[in-house]
Amino acid sequence: MMxxxxxxxxxxTPPASNRRLVQSPCASTHxxxxxxxxxxxxxxxxxxxxxxxxxxxxxxxxxxxxLGSLLAGFLGSLTGLGGGVVIVPFLTLAFGVDIRYAIGAxxxxxxxxxxxxxxxxxxxGFSNIRVGMxxxxxxxxxxxxxxxxxxxxxxxxxxxxxxxxxLYSAYESVRSRTDLRGPSQPDRIASLLRMDGSxxxxxxxxxxxxxxxxAGFSLMFTAGVLSGVLGIGSGAVKVLAMDRAMxxxxxxxxxxxxxxxxxxxAASAGVYLNRGYIDPGLAMPVVLGVLIGxxxxxxxxxxxxxxxxxxxxxxxVALLGLxxxxxxxxxxxxx
Amino acid sequence: MNTMxxxxxxxxxxxxxxxxxxxxxxxxxxAAVVVFLAAIPYLTQHGSAKPxxxxxxxxxxxxxxxxxxxxxxxxxxxxxxxxxGILILIATPVARVAFSVFAFAEERDxxxxxxxxxxxxxxxFSLSATNL
Numbered sequence: 001m002m003x004x005x006x007x008x009x010x011x012x013t014p015p016a017s018n019r020r021l022v023q024s025p026c027a028s029t030h031x032x033x034x035x036x037x038x039x040x041x042x043x044x045x046x047x048x049x050x051x052x053x054x055x056x057x058x059x060x061x062x063x064x065x066x067l068g069s070l071l072a073g074f075l076g077s078l079t080g081l082g083g084g085v086v087i088v089p090f091l092t093l094a095f096g097v098d099i100r101y102a103i104g105a106x107x108x109x110x111x112x113x114x115x116x117x118x119x120x121x122x123x124x125g126f127s128n129i130r131v132g133m134x135x136x137x138x139x140x141x142x143x144x145x146x147x148x149x150x151x152x153x154x155x156x157x158x159x160x161x162x163x164x165x166x167l168y169s170a171y172e173s174v175r176s177r178t179d180l181r182g183p184s185q186p187d188r189i190a191s192l193l194r195m196d197g198s199x200x201x202x203x204x205x206x207x208x209x210x211x212x213x214x215a216g217f218s219l220m221f222t223a224g225v226l227s228g229v230l231g232i233g234s235g236a237v238k239v240l241a242m243d244r245a246m247x248x249x250x251x252x253x254x255x256x257x258x259x260x261x262x263x264x265x266a267a268s269a270g271v272y273l274n275r276g277y278i279d280p281g282l283a284m285p286v287v288l289g290v291l292i293g294x295x296x297x298x299x300x301x302x303x304x305x306x307x308x309x310x311x312x313x314x315x316x317v318a319l320l321g322l323x324x325x326x327x328x329x330x331x332x333x334x335x
Numbered sequence: 336m337n338t339m340x341x342x343x344x345x346x347x348x349x350x351x352x353x354x355x356x357x358x359x360x361x362x363x364x365x366a367a368v369v370v371f372l373a374a375i376p377y378l379t380q381h382g383s384a385k386p387x388x389x390x391x392x393x394x395x396x397x398x399x400x401x402x403x404x405x406x407x408x409x410x411x412x413x414x415x416x417x418x419x420g421i422l423i424l425i426a427t428p429v430a431r432v433a434f435s436v437f438a439f440a441e442e443r444d445x446x447x448x449x450x451x452x453x454x455x456x457x458x459x460f461s462l463s464a465t466n467l
Contacts, residue, residue, distance in 0.1 A: 056385075056386075057382065057383050057384060057385055057386075058378065058381045058382050058383070058384050058385075058386050059378055059382035059383065061386055062374075062378060062382075095388070096388070096389040097388040097389060098388060098389055098390065098391040100391050101388050101391065108421050108424060108425075111424050111425060111427070111428060112363055112366070112367070112424055114428070115359040115360075115362060115363045115424070115427050115428060115431075116359070116360075116363050118355075118356075118359055125349065125352070127352075129351075129352070129435070130447060133432075133435060133447060133450055133451055133454060134447075134450055136432075136454045137450065137453050137454055137457070140454055140457040140458060140461075141457060143461075144457065144460070144461050147461070193446070194444070194446070194447075262359075262427070262428035262431075263428045263429075263431070263432060263454065263458070265428075266425050266426075266427075266428040266429055266458060266461075266462075267457060267458055267461045268461070269425045270425060270458070270461035270462035270463075270464075271461050271464075273399055273418075273421075273422075273425070273462075274399055274400060274462075274464070274465050275393070275399070276393035276394035276395075276398070276399045277393070277394075278394065278398075278399075278418070278421060279388070279394060280373075280377070280394075280398060280414045280415075280417035280418050280421070281377070281381065281386060281414065281417075282388060283370075283417070283421055284370050284373075284374050284377070284417050285374075287367070287370060287421070287424070288367060288370060288371060288374075291363070291367055
């Protein structure tokens with residue numbers, strides 16, 4: 001069968017960076033652990049992939065995937081970027097997993113973290129369930145469309161789009177936020193759809209108006225398509241739609257987005273499952289790792305200053321984005 | 336709720352949100368436990384095999400359709416039971432949407448009953464359509 005690296009000169013003689021992995025089955029376990037951590041830190045080299053897959057057995061691979069996913073989920077929830085966003089680069093760049101299997105496993109982990117986190121947020125009364133439910137029409141139609149379209153897209157294109165979305169997510173996570181809007185005028189469509197709401201702020205209950213429903217709805221369709229094509233939650237685009245276009249308060253946007261991510265991902269997961277893209281052996285360590293990692297991260301969140309960490313993790317995400325684009329351009333992802 | 340003729344919408348929303356929270360937490364916990372319990376026999380059976388995930392083959396039929404997954408799970412195939420756990424995970428947000436239909440109906444918010452039914456129909460379509 002086609003080896004994704006067989007056209008590359010790197011396949012013939014493993015470079016120095018690969019030697020550690022080539023020896024790994026005989027070496028002690030801590031050597032194994034180093035590799036995915038390096039990869040998750042953005043230093044993944046495409047030369048790593050061959051050794052990792054050929055030499056690891058299922059037991060070792062499961063352990064490494066679990067540890068990497070644990071770290072991804074932990075950092076993802078601590079920084080608000082979501083663990084799902086790094087799973088596909090982690091699986092494809094560090095382990096050479098086919099991008100379709102990687103997207104399948106990532107989608108499932110996105111559902112797990114969204115449901116796990118929403119269970120905690122939903123009681124705090126920030127999320128706007130009417131806005132969320134109405135926009136879910138757009139995201140689910142988008143997600144199903146994206147999942148169908150993904151089957152016909154070139155894998156290298158998927159990788160390049162993925163890279164762009166990673167770069168945007170990284171930017172969105174570090175940009176400064178000002179949440180000082182005065183109460184805007186009521187909007188006709190939003191009033192008709194009873195979208196205006198309120199949430200508990202520090203000075204008591206604060207009410208707000210929602211505007212630009214059509215723009216938000218279109219952006220949500222885009223978020224759904226990206227989610228279906230790339231197997232991510234598209235949280236950054238969802239927040240863009242609600243925070244910037246529809247002018248919801250920031251806290252309401254993020255919690256409502258989290259509330260919606262699981263439903264969006266479930267819509268494309270159904271298509272992926274039926275198409276045979278979801279492998280139990282890969283999904284098992286990824287789901288358990290991301291879930292445990294993100295729940296731990298959410299518990300840490302209360303008492304930590306995450307600003308520095310967010311900049312670091314965003315840099316990692318941006319580097320992974322560039323790496324995905326580079327690999328897409330050199331044609332590493334072969335059908 | 337029968338003692339008060341017109342419950343304030345905010346109260347009703349709050350109660351619905353609490354139930355949704357419990358629903359989501361239960362779904363995720365059950366799914367994670369099922370996946371974890373199946374992982375043990377799965378790794379015992381396949382642990383020393385050399386996986387080749389860089390070649391895409393697609394899953395066999397009994398691991399990609401709801402009926403096949405349930406049948407193979409009853410026959411105690413570890414991979415199928417992991418898939419069953421994943422199916423429970425996918426079903427969790429679907430159940431949340433289904434519950435929201437009733438929550439909006441109880442508030443007599445018929446517009447949102449319809450909105451939620453559309454979302455539910457889309458989800459059920461994507462789960463059951465086998466030829467997309």
